[in-house]
Amino acid sequence: MTEHPKIDYFTEDRSVDAVTSRVGDEADARLAHVMNRLVHHLHAFVKDVEVSQDEWGLAIDFLNRTGQISDDNRQEFILLSDVLGVSMLVDAINNRRPGGATENTVLGPFHIDGVPESAMGANITKQGGVETCLFEGTIIDLNGAPIEGARIDVWSDNEDGYYDVQQPDIQPQHNNRGVFITGTDGRYWFEGIKPVSYPIPDDGPVGQLLAQLGRHPNRPAHMHFIISAEGYDRVTTHTFVEGDPYLQSDAVFGVKASLITGFEPVIDGSTKWRSTYDFRLHKIT
DSSP: OOOOOOOOOOOSSTHHHHHHTTTTTTHHHHHHHHHHHHHHHHHHHHHHHHHHHHHHHHHHHHHHHHHHOOOOOOOOOHHHHHEEEEEEEEHHHOOOOTSSSSSOOOOOOOOOOOOOOOOOOBBOOOOOSEEEHHHHHEEEEESOOOOOOOOOEEOOOOSOOGGGGTTTTTOOOTEEEEEEEEEETTTEEEEEEOOOOOEEEOOSSHHHHHHTTOOOOOOEEEEEEEEEEEBOOOOOEEEEEETOOTTTTTTTTTOOGGEEEEEEEOOOSSSSSSEEEEEOOOEEO
């Protein structure tokens, strides 16, 4: 009788060890650690809910369809990460700051590079703009000192709830987008529109999942900001419109109380609304 070497083959009980033991010594240490922990948690999940073969087939089909609908303008996997709260969790872990510093939130899928710099005070709305708004404030450090040379990259939806990249045949390029540089006083001001709430794209697998979970796809109205200055933490954030009905149920969990700000009506001004918000940056060097 031929004796076979003793091998610990794959079983339900030792599924994690069976998989993780295959990782070679030459693997990158961080990759090996991440994949080992992923396998540990994924197998624990499958065992906990006792996933059926039909359910796992549906999950594979969902991921296939998520990839198939994604392209350079439609990032369905980012949406999936967003609606599961993973994007915000990764953001929170990687952007821990001292108290008083402006908080981060998700970048979102509609930021673009290459927007030309505008003179401070310029109007970023190239089309539409009935509910005009003056955005103003100061970029300061945690001691309240103004920051000169801070770069402010801003963008928002239009009054129908769409970004320019979603409607390239309707909106002009860089509609409701701008880049500004602060002077010695750290002040910024520019004209745009009062943003509106809008649904994330919900005609794909992620939208179908939200509907099946009884969740809406809406984001509360917000203006996007990326603020960077030499020697300071880069801040990627929004300011949210106070009183918006979706503040407590943002589809992507992006709202933080410190980022909610008032939009005040303006009497006899150049715009109908004014939003004032000071950004406080954490010095790192």
